[in-house]
Amino acid sequence: MSLLSPELWGPELWGIVTLSLQVALVGMLAALPFAVAMGYVLARKRFWGWHIVNGLVHLPLVMPPVITGYLLLVLFGRQGVIGGALYDVFGITLAFRWTGAALAAGIMAFPLMVRAIRLGIEAVDPGLEAAAATLGARPVRVFCTVTLPLVLPSLIAAAILGFAKALGEFGATITFVAAIPGETQTIPSAIYAMLQVPDQETGITVLVVLSIVFAFGALIVSEWLAMRVVKGQGR
Amino acid sequence: MLDVMIKGALGQSQFDIKFTAKPGVTALFGPSGAGKTTVANAIAGLWRPAEGRIAFGAEVWFDSALGVWVPPHKRKLGYVFQDARLFPHLSVAQNLRYGGAHDWERLITLLDLTPLLDRKPAHLSGGQKQRVALARALMRAPDVVVMDEPLASLDAPRKAEILPYLSRLRDISGVPIIYISHAMAEVAELATDLVLIDQGHVRDAGPLNAVLTNPANLPLLGPRDRGAVLHAEVTKHDKTAGLTELTFAGGTLRLPGQVGRLQQMLSLHIPAQDVILAHDVPQAMSALNALPARVVSLSQLQSGSVIVSLEVGETQILSQITQHSANALKLDEGQSLFAIIKATAMGASRV
Numbered sequence: 001m002s003l004l005s006p007e008l009w010g011p012e013l014w015g016i017v018t019l020s021l022q023v024a025l026v027g028m029l030a031a032l033p034f035a036v037a038m039g040y041v042l043a044r045k046r047f048w049g050w051h052i053v054n055g056l057v058h059l060p061l062v063m064p065p066v067i068t069g070y071l072l073l074v075l076f077g078r079q080g081v082i083g084g085a086l087y088d089v090f091g092i093t094l095a096f097r098w099t100g101a102a103l104a105a106g107i108m109a110f111p112l113m114v115r116a117i118r119l120g121i122e123a124v125d126p127g128l129e130a131a132a133a134t135l136g137a138r139p140v141r142v143f144c145t146v147t148l149p150l151v152l153p154s155l156i157a158a159a160i161l162g163f164a165k166a167l168g169e170f171g172a173t174i175t176f177v178a179a180i181p182g183e184t185q186t187i188p189s190a191i192y193a194m195l196q197v198p199d200q201e202t203g204i205t206v207l208v209v210l211s212i213v214f215a216f217g218a219l220i221v222s223e224w225l226a227m228r229v230v231k232g233q234g235r
Numbered sequence: 236m237l238d239v240m241i242k243g244a245l246g247q248s249q250f251d252i253k254f255t256a257k258p259g260v261t262a263l264f265g266p267s268g269a270g271k272t273t274v275a276n277a278i279a280g281l282w283r284p285a286e287g288r289i290a291f292g293a294e295v296w297f298d299s300a301l302g303v304w305v306p307p308h309k310r311k312l313g314y315v316f317q318d319a320r321l322f323p324h325l326s327v328a329q330n331l332r333y334g335g336a337h338d339w340e341r342l343i344t345l346l347d348l349t350p351l352l353d354r355k356p357a358h359l360s361g362g363q364k365q366r367v368a369l370a371r372a373l374m375r376a377p378d379v380v381v382m383d384e385p386l387a388s389l390d391a392p393r394k395a396e397i398l399p400y401l402s403r404l405r406d407i408s409g410v411p412i413i414y415i416s417h418a419m420a421e422v423a424e425l426a427t428d429l430v431l432i433d434q435g436h437v438r439d440a441g442p443l444n445a446v447l448t449n450p451a452n453l454p455l456l457g458p459r460d461r462g463a464v465l466h467a468e469v470t471k472h473d474k475t476a477g478l479t480e481l482t483f484a485g486g487t488l489r490l491p492g493q494v495g496r497l498q499q500m501l502s503l504h505i506p507a508q509d510v511i512l513a514h515d516v517p518q519a520m521s522a523l524n525a526l527p528a529r530v531v532s533l534s535q536l537q538s539g540s541v542i543v544s545l546e547v548g549e550t551q552i553l554s555q556i557t558q559h560s561a562n563a564l565k566l567d568e569g570q571s572l573f574a575i576i577k578a579t580a581m582g583a584s585r586v
Binding site: 132 | 307312333
């Protein structure tokens with residue numbers, strides 16, 4: 001089979017690719033507001049238990065992904081504390097659904113995003129925020145008109161980094177939602193599944209090449225966007 | 236009227252501050268680290284002291300006894316920071332409008348900002364940044380203006396560029412301006428009242444010249460800061476001699492060069508070190524100004540010098556001489572003599 005044969009580019013492979021992009025994008029976008037809030041709190045507030053919160057945020061980064069996936073299953077499964085409530089109240093199921101894959105991807109990407117945003121916010125001079133307050137801006141306006149525009153390059157970096165991480169997420173995802181074709185089978189779990197059967201080299205190659213293209217493209221786009229932002233702000 | 240009373244600790248420093256700022260410029264003067272910026276931050280609401288009361292007229296911004304605390308964005312206050320703090324991602328015009336566009340036309344003209352409006356702060360010089368920061372604070376139509384060393388980061392020519400704007404602002408705005416500085420030249424030029432701050436405490440407060448000439452304050456002032464400020468009117472520009480003649484309540488002074496405009500009021504800081512005392516006016520003398528004076532009091536400094544308080548007409552000035560000279564002149568309170576002021580020294584201290 002050649003790389004361009006229509007048979008190979010059938011609905012199956014496309015399904016894997018689009019599902020992966022969907023899971024990664026939704027997971028990243030859902031995590032972003034929380035990452036911004038957490039990054040702001042960690043950068044600007046000092047409180048009792050700061051180190052504990054910071055540690056918890058970084059936990060998915062340092063824990064074996066399988067453990068994260070298992071904990072997600074325990075918490076968000078149909079019998080889990082949160083998962084049970086979600087099902088009873090809203091009728092939402094996450095385990096073994098693509099939304100669960102997005103949750104796993106978002107949680108695995110979360111520490112990286114928080115870190116990038118926190119460093120960006122720490123680089124913003126708090127004096128500028130104080131100046132905005134003395135000019136009559138309430139805290140929400142200060143955040144939206146001063147802090148956020150100044151951390152925009154870091155925000156973009158965080159989003160791209162989070163997206164790339166979510167796209168490549170394997171261990172937590174497969175533990176939490178398995179690899180159901182058409183529902184939760186993303187590129188990494190598809191590659192893993194293909195490796196278990198003979199004569200799948202072409203499909204694997206396509207997915208590997210696409211993964212590299214996505215990762216590289218994400219980096220280029222983030223660099224370009226960050227450059228545009230800085231240029232547009234005339235700094 | 237702004238009433239300020241602050242008690243509390245910030246880090247290692249203890250604060251016990253109390254003063255009232257009337258319309259005009261109230262200078263908070265003291266060495267670096269005296270706690271002046273902390274006082275400014277408390278007035279602006281950026282620091283909350285443990286105890287105290289800050290009120291603008293009947294409007295209470297902070298009262299620890301009543302549990303009142305108005306956050307910074309609800310205080311009608313314009314704060315000019317030492318480092319300008321312009322928003323780097325916004326143009327000059329957007330920076331100016333951030334807090335309001337009150338009196339836009341007049342402030343733009345007063346501070347010569349028209350050519351800068353479309354620029355980003357990164358493309359402004361230090362002096363331009365401070366002019367924008369000043370206009371931005373004023374466009375809030377503040378009830379109180381706080382300026383924290385607005386000229387400290389600038390070189391002498393840029394200072395000279397901005398000082399006239401500040402004088403005009405003081406004369407036309409009619410609001411209390413709290414002006415923080417450790418540079419006597421700026422204080423002499425701008426201040427109507429002076430609050431001497433040292434180690435978080437107010438050592439003296441009152442009209443500028445009264446505080447400066449109070450012998451008890453002399454140890455708190457640096458050697459070049461000791462002196463008096465007198466207000467004089469430019470009465471003549473003598474082009475052939477290259478001199479400017481100034482008249483004050485006590486006589487006439489002559490300065491080298493062309494200083495100010497005719498009829499302009501100038502504030503001159505006369506350092507005590509530059510005032511020489513003599514029983515008679517020497518016949519041949521390089522110094523230009525010899526003024527009849529009367530000795531009011533003598534105060535010893537630890538350094539072994541003597542500060543002589545003098546009355547020249549209705550104006551009080553200071554002279555610093557050695558103990559040896561004081562003995563030789565047989566100085567005594569009430570004695571009449573001549574105060575000889577080197578014109579170049581005065582010209583240099585005029586900003």
